[in-house]
Structure formats: C-alpha cells, structure tokens
Amino acid sequence: MKRQNTRAATSSSTGCAEVPVLGTLTEFDAVNRTFAQMLCDRAEREPDVIAYCSWRNGAAHPTTWSEYLEQVREVALGLHDLGAVPGDRVAIVSSTRHEWVVAALAILSLGGVPVGVYPTSSAAEVKQALESSEATVVFAENVADVAKVAAVSAELPRLRATIGFDTKPQGFSDSVRAVHWGELRHRGRSRGVTEPELFATLVEEGDIDQPAALFYTSGSTGAPKGVIHTHRTLQYSVLAFVMSYPEVGRIRHDLVAFLGLSHVAPALIGVFTPIMTRLVITYCTMDQRLDALVGVRPTAVLWPPRMHEKLAGEVLQQLSESGAAFRLRYAIAMRIARKVSEMRWRDQDARWYFNYLYNVCLRRVFLPLRAKVGMDRIRVAWTASGSMSPEVTALWQMWGLDLRELYGTTETCGSVLAQWDRAFPPPGTIGKTMPDPRWKARVSGEGELQLRSPCLFSGYLDDSEATAAAMDHGWYRTGDLVEVDSDGEVRIIGRIKDVLKTSGGKTVSPQPIELRLKASPLIDEAIVVGEGRKYLTVLVGVSAETRTLLTADRDAALATWIDEVNSELSRPLQLKKFRVLPRPLSAADGELTLKGTIRRSAILASFHDLVDEMYDAGEQGEIARQARFAGGDLK
Structure with missing residues (x-):
C-alpha cells in the first residue's frame, strides 16, 4: 500500500501550489555558536576522538579533535x-x-x-x-x-x-x-x-x-x-x-572526500558537517580515490551523479574480468534483485523466500563486487548537484546500495528536498520537503520550483539586483521546472531558461530527453537542439569506448539507441537527426562550467556547422536563394 500525504498541497494567492509537508521536527535548531567556537567546544569535550583522517602512503592517518x-x-x-x-x-x-x-x-x-x-x-x-x-x-x-x-x-x-x-x-x-x-x-x-x-x-x-x-x-x-x-x-x-539521515548525528560514519571543496556540496559535507555530527572524513586527491575507498571502506557517500556512474562502470569492469562461474552467479542474482527492487519501489513487502534469496545474493555476489571499489560497508548513499539517470540508481539499488537523491543549490547550500522517508526509494525523483515546516517548497504557475528555508543565502556578493531577481516575496526561484505527484515527490523536468521553442511553436524541455540518452554507455553527453527550428536534433558526445569503434559501427549503434529513445517520446519530441561531436566539450572553450555543467549557447556556437547540417539545408537554402533572386542580396 502506498503512503498517504498527511497534508494536501495548498494554493496561495500568488497562484503557487505548496509541496506537502509530511510532519514536524522541533529538535533541530541552530546553536548560538560559530563553527570556530564549536570546534573549540568539540576539542574540549572529545580531545582524543578522531576528527578527520588524511590518506597518505596507502593508509588513513587520523587527527584528533585536540x-x-x-x-x-x-x-x-x-x-x-x-x-x-x-x-x-x-x-x-x-x-x-x-x-x-x-x-x-x-x-x-x-x-x-x-x-x-x-x-x-x-x-x-x-x-x-x-x-x-x-x-x-x-x-x-x-x-x-x-x-x-x-x-x-x-x-x-x-x-x-x-x-x-x-x-x-x-x-x-x-x-x-x-x-x-x-x-x-x-x-x-x-x-x-x-x-x-x-x-x-x-x-x-x-x-x-x-x-x-x-x-x-x-x-x-x-x-x-x-x-x-x-x-x-x-x-x-x-x-x-x-x-535526511539522523543516524549521522548519533553514530560514527566514515566518508572519503576527494571532490573539490570549492563546490558547495563537498564543502558542506567535508568542512562544516563533521563539526556538528559524527561524520569522520578521510581527505584524498582524485587520483587516490579508488585506493582510499578500498582502504577506508566508507559507510556513507554523497557524490554527483557522474561519480556514481563512473564507479558503477568500475564495478562492471571488475565483473567482466571475473571467472565464468561468478558471472553466472551474478546473472542469477540479478534476476532476483530486479524482482525484489520492483517490489520495494511499489512499497510492497517481498515474500520471505525472496528476501532470503536476495540476502544470499547480497552476501555472495553483490557485496564482494562492491568491496572491489570499497563500497561494501555503505549504509546510505546520496546523490546531488545534477540529474541522476534512473537506470544508474536502479542498478546500485539492485546491488543493495541504498542510493537516494537530495536537492539543493548554491543558494540553499543544504538540501531542501530529499528522499528521506524510506530506504531504497523509487528512482527518478528528488524527494519531498523536509520533515520540518520551516523547509518549504512550492510550484509557481509556470511550473518553477521555489523554496523557502532557514538555510537560504544572505545574497549575491555586491549584486543587489541579482539578489532581488532571484527572490519572489521571500521565496527563492530555482529556475527548475518540476512536477509533483500525489505523494509529494518532486520530479525535475527541465530548466526555465533552457526551454526550447520550435518554429512550430512547440515548447520543449531538453533535459529529460538528454538524461534518457545518457543512460546508454555509448553516450557521455547529449545536447538537444531545436530553438526556432522545425524539429529536434541532438549533438552527441560519445564515450571513450565508443570512440574505439569504426565510424560506421559507431553511428549504427547510436542510431539504434536514439530510435529506442524516440519510441518513448511523443512525435513532436522525437529526434530526427544526430551528429557526433568531433572532440570532448571543454571548460577552457567556455562550453562547460568548472563544475561540468553544459553551457548550451556556447556549445551551439562552437558547433554551429554540425547543427546546420542536421536541418533541411535544401528548403532553407532555396528560401535564401529565392530571396536573393527576387531582390538581390539582403542587407
């Protein structure tokens, strides 16, 4: 039986519908101490307890609070x-x-x-x-x-x-x-x-x-x-x-930190959270991450989607190099795992023998596989900072990893929505509002997610105009387009500023299509094109493995996958053509932010020739030719 809301969404005078809140917690509140003051308090109270570790020479070296x-x-x-x-x-x-x-x-x-x-x-x-x-x-x-x-x-x-x-x-x-x-x-x-x-x-x-x-x-x-x-x-x-996970405030959890602390989420978890919780961080470089993960065997992780994808790839590579007997056990285990996962996602209790068989598979197949990348002790895993492919979430959950989504922005720093109320939640949503009424979310008449919480930023540095533009009477405008289901689960469907409008007037949010395309190991990046055009096309950045294929084989494989994706889309949303990018996207050329987010306008400018190839040059060329024929060159 599905869980019911305790409070239905309400409409405000602004035409915005609030996302339901499922409860109230009064125990959480800020303390009247700075982080430096709390560090002093912790060192006085627990001087010999481990505060953090540093990964050096193949081992985690601890540092106490004192x-x-x-x-x-x-x-x-x-x-x-x-x-x-x-x-x-x-x-x-x-x-x-x-x-x-x-x-x-x-x-x-x-x-x-x-x-x-x-x-x-x-x-x-x-x-x-x-x-x-x-x-x-x-x-x-x-x-x-x-x-x-x-x-x-x-x-x-x-x-x-x-x-x-x-x-x-x-x-x-x-x-x-x-x-x-x-x-x-x-x-x-x-x-x-x-x-x-x-x-x-x-x-x-x-x-x-x-x-x-x-x-x-x-x-x-x-x-x-x-x-x-x-x-x-x-x-x-x-x-x-x-x-989102109260246990981290009560008992020790280990986490390996290698993502840049200039990013808001890694800084929140790696710098500030340990001072207020039982989280113990082991700091290491990106190059050391696999050794550190295997050595530390963390109990919690919070990574952007791409890191979960990469590590899943590492696990599958380990599987491909294992013996035939283990691969057979894996195939059998996955049949059981899919059945159990489907029942979990429907919030149904699996029969005792399914649970028994799955636990056997977990011990004998999935945990040994996860141990090869240091993921066998994980109690909970989180993803944030981008759209996660449902297929990646589903695979990790089948392997027994309780992978959940959080939603926050630089302006909120912390999460305002999360999959906090159940283990192994269904993939595809970013969760629901926190169990405290001070964390609120609503959906505007345009479908934009707007937030209000005590963790909202103070403002943009020296930019009062941008600060004012980001707010709507105390609500922060995220720019994300969302849908909310009857259980209060929020699903991102696109960005307001990235919405395309075809020449036929069809409004399209490209992100869901791009995310579906990237579920294939063939594709690392996908940029849907169609602003002011007759139909949608896509620029494709292929994976390293795909680049090793012959061009004809590569294009045939891509065409087959794009046809499969098209079969799931309504006719106006289907992709008519594709082109493979001749090189990876580059932050140096302005096509990616330093966090790896695509800059759509810069990409379209860099590869405008490829974009033009995908549209009917005959028809457009004829129009241009006729215009020149009728009245000379247009100035």
Missing part, C-alpha cells in the same frame, strides 16, 4: 601575524586535502570568510574570483596554482599575502608577503607563546550571523555570482542533511 584545534590555532595566529583582520576574504586555490579544511577554520576563527577557488581554473578565472571577492590573502596548493595567482597579482591591489601548501610562493612583488605553510604555522606557534589568550579572544568575538563562506555559482547561465552564507545558514544546511 590536534585539529591546535593546527587551526597555529594557522589562525599565523594569518593574524600577516595582518589578516575580521571581515577579510581569504581565498583557497587547492584540490581536496586536510590543509584546505584547517585553513578554512583558521580563517573563520579570525572572523574572516573562506573563498574556494577551483584548482582547475585558468589564470583569468582565478583573477575574476580574487578580484570580485576582494581577497586579501590567498592559499595556493602547488607551483602551478602559485603561478596563476602570481600572474595576476599586479592587478589585485588588495592582495597582501600568499601562502603555499607545498612550496614557498615565488614571483610576487615586495608588497605581497609570500610564506610556506610550515612557516605560517611556525609564526602562529610563536605568536601563541607571546600572547596565549589571543586565539581564544579572536574566536569568541565571532558572531553566528557573520558571513562564513563565499561560494561561486557554476556560471551555466551567465557570469558566476558570489553566494554569501553565514554561520547560521550553514548550520541550518548541516541540520537539513541530518534530517
């Missing part, structure tokens, strides 16, 4: 010695590592604001971030990152100091103090000896409503905007995550 606080104290006093003051914005240009997190908490201890800068950024993008944030100090990871900052430092009059994690910065003018991480900590230790009460004084001057983070949007719909969050909004973001 050691964590001492590192933060040294760096904070070192920054103070370099002239950093409350309100300063301090940038961090680095991949994921424990120094990133220590630096962030040190900045917060001084009343400053950490500003994450993507380590894959070009020098021009680094300049844009440092210039717009007015950063006074920059942490840079290695020689390459230092060089990017040095190349633009002459154009950054507010820059006073640069700290290198791996090397002492070179190439700066005398006006910019350049020190190594070890030297910075030494300065802090010395300052702590001469002024033993200074750190505590600085920390206690903090206020929960001060800015605590500056994140940049992806820039998929324009120039990146700086999003300001306070200690309070970040605390509510952590609390939203805990509402």
Whole structure:
C-alpha cells in the first residue's frame, strides 16, 4: 500500500501550489555558536576522538579533535601575524586535502570568510574570483596554482599575502608577503607563546550571523555570482542533511572526500558537517580515490551523479574480468534483485523466500563486487548537484546500495528536498520537503520550483539586483521546472531558461530527453537542439569506448539507441537527426562550467556547422536563394 500525504498541497494567492509537508521536527535548531567556537567546544569535550583522517602512503592517518584545534590555532595566529583582520576574504586555490579544511577554520576563527577557488581554473578565472571577492590573502596548493595567482597579482591591489601548501610562493612583488605553510604555522606557534589568550579572544568575538563562506555559482547561465552564507545558514544546511539521515548525528560514519571543496556540496559535507555530527572524513586527491575507498571502506557517500556512474562502470569492469562461474552467479542474482527492487519501489513487502534469496545474493555476489571499489560497508548513499539517470540508481539499488537523491543549490547550500522517508526509494525523483515546516517548497504557475528555508543565502556578493531577481516575496526561484505527484515527490523536468521553442511553436524541455540518452554507455553527453527550428536534433558526445569503434559501427549503434529513445517520446519530441561531436566539450572553450555543467549557447556556437547540417539545408537554402533572386542580396 502506498503512503498517504498527511497534508494536501495548498494554493496561495500568488497562484503557487505548496509541496506537502509530511510532519514536524522541533529538535533541530541552530546553536548560538560559530563553527570556530564549536570546534573549540568539540576539542574540549572529545580531545582524543578522531576528527578527520588524511590518506597518505596507502593508509588513513587520523587527527584528533585536540590536534585539529591546535593546527587551526597555529594557522589562525599565523594569518593574524600577516595582518589578516575580521571581515577579510581569504581565498583557497587547492584540490581536496586536510590543509584546505584547517585553513578554512583558521580563517573563520579570525572572523574572516573562506573563498574556494577551483584548482582547475585558468589564470583569468582565478583573477575574476580574487578580484570580485576582494581577497586579501590567498592559499595556493602547488607551483602551478602559485603561478596563476602570481600572474595576476599586479592587478589585485588588495592582495597582501600568499601562502603555499607545498612550496614557498615565488614571483610576487615586495608588497605581497609570500610564506610556506610550515612557516605560517611556525609564526602562529610563536605568536601563541607571546600572547596565549589571543586565539581564544579572536574566536569568541565571532558572531553566528557573520558571513562564513563565499561560494561561486557554476556560471551555466551567465557570469558566476558570489553566494554569501553565514554561520547560521550553514548550520541550518548541516541540520537539513541530518534530517535526511539522523543516524549521522548519533553514530560514527566514515566518508572519503576527494571532490573539490570549492563546490558547495563537498564543502558542506567535508568542512562544516563533521563539526556538528559524527561524520569522520578521510581527505584524498582524485587520483587516490579508488585506493582510499578500498582502504577506508566508507559507510556513507554523497557524490554527483557522474561519480556514481563512473564507479558503477568500475564495478562492471571488475565483473567482466571475473571467472565464468561468478558471472553466472551474478546473472542469477540479478534476476532476483530486479524482482525484489520492483517490489520495494511499489512499497510492497517481498515474500520471505525472496528476501532470503536476495540476502544470499547480497552476501555472495553483490557485496564482494562492491568491496572491489570499497563500497561494501555503505549504509546510505546520496546523490546531488545534477540529474541522476534512473537506470544508474536502479542498478546500485539492485546491488543493495541504498542510493537516494537530495536537492539543493548554491543558494540553499543544504538540501531542501530529499528522499528521506524510506530506504531504497523509487528512482527518478528528488524527494519531498523536509520533515520540518520551516523547509518549504512550492510550484509557481509556470511550473518553477521555489523554496523557502532557514538555510537560504544572505545574497549575491555586491549584486543587489541579482539578489532581488532571484527572490519572489521571500521565496527563492530555482529556475527548475518540476512536477509533483500525489505523494509529494518532486520530479525535475527541465530548466526555465533552457526551454526550447520550435518554429512550430512547440515548447520543449531538453533535459529529460538528454538524461534518457545518457543512460546508454555509448553516450557521455547529449545536447538537444531545436530553438526556432522545425524539429529536434541532438549533438552527441560519445564515450571513450565508443570512440574505439569504426565510424560506421559507431553511428549504427547510436542510431539504434536514439530510435529506442524516440519510441518513448511523443512525435513532436522525437529526434530526427544526430551528429557526433568531433572532440570532448571543454571548460577552457567556455562550453562547460568548472563544475561540468553544459553551457548550451556556447556549445551551439562552437558547433554551429554540425547543427546546420542536421536541418533541411535544401528548403532553407532555396528560401535564401529565392530571396536573393527576387531582390538581390539582403542587407
């Protein structure tokens, strides 16, 4: 039997329908302490408990809360010695590592604001971030990152100091103090000896409503905007995550962090959540992730969809290399897993013998497979930051992984919708509103998802006009088009700004079609085209495996798959033609944001010749020819 709503959707005077709320939790609330103050509290209460781990030389090396606080104290006093003051914005240009997190908490201890800068950024993008944030100090990871900052430092009059994690910065003018991480900590230790009460004084001057983070949007719909969050909004973001899975606040969970901490979701989980929960992070580089996953065997993960897809590919590769006997057991196990999963999704109880057989399959087939990529201890897995293919979710769930979706944006930081109320939820939705009435969602008359919650951002940096445009009488306008079913489950169907209108007047949201196309291992990227055109077509970015095929075989396989997708679509939504992109999409060419989101207009400009090929050049050419014939060249 399906669960029933406890409250039906209501309509407001604005023509917006609120998404149902299924209950109330009063135990969750922000505390009147900054994150730096809470770090001090945790170190005093649990000095010898593990706070985080660093993956080095094939092992996870633990750091206790007292050691964590001492590192933060040294760096904070070192920054103070370099002239950093409350309100300063301090940038961090680095991949994921424990120094990133220590630096962030040190900045917060001084009343400053950490500003994450993507380590894959070009020098021009680094300049844009440092210039717009007015950063006074920059942490840079290695020689390459230092060089990017040095190349633009002459154009950054507010820059006073640069700290290198791996090397002492070179190439700066005398006006910019350049020190190594070890030297910075030494300065802090010395300052702590001469002024033993200074750190505590600085920390206690903090206020929960001060800015605590500056994140940049992806820039998929324009120039990146700086999003300001306070200690309070970040605390509510952590609390939203805990509402999704309360167990993380009660017992230890291990998570491996390798995604860039400049992204809002990895920063929320990797920097702020551990201070308020029992989450223990092991920090590692992207290249170390598989070794770290196998070594740590995490109990929880939160990744964007692409990471779940890649790891599923790793599992299937391991399967293909296993013996014939194991592959046969896998085929039998999958038949049972599909049946059990279908009953789960329909919210039906499986008969005892199905559960028994599935548990045997889990122990003997799926867990051994998952163990090869370190995923055998996972209690819950989350995906966010993009549209997840239902097929990928379904496969992981068949393998026994409780994979659920969250929904949040840079402006909300934390999740506002989540699949929080059941294990192994049906794929394809982003969940429902949180079990606390302060987290609200509604759907506008245009079908746009709008949100209200205590974790909403304070505003865009130096852009009151954009801030006002993002809000509708206290509701944040996400730009996402959604549908809500009778159980309050929300499904994203597209973006308002990405809606296409064909020359025949048909309005089309391309994302659902693109997501369906990418369910095939043949395709890495798909861009549906059709604005102002007679029909829809698609540009296809193929996978590495597909690129190894002969062109004729590749195109035949793609055509077969696109025909299958077309069979599921109404006639106006069917794709008439496709072209394969000659190269991968590039952030350097402006076709992708640094987070990997497509920039549709830039892609269409880059590959306009391929787009033109897919439309009836004969008819359009004849019209142009007739126009020229009748009246000469059109000016």
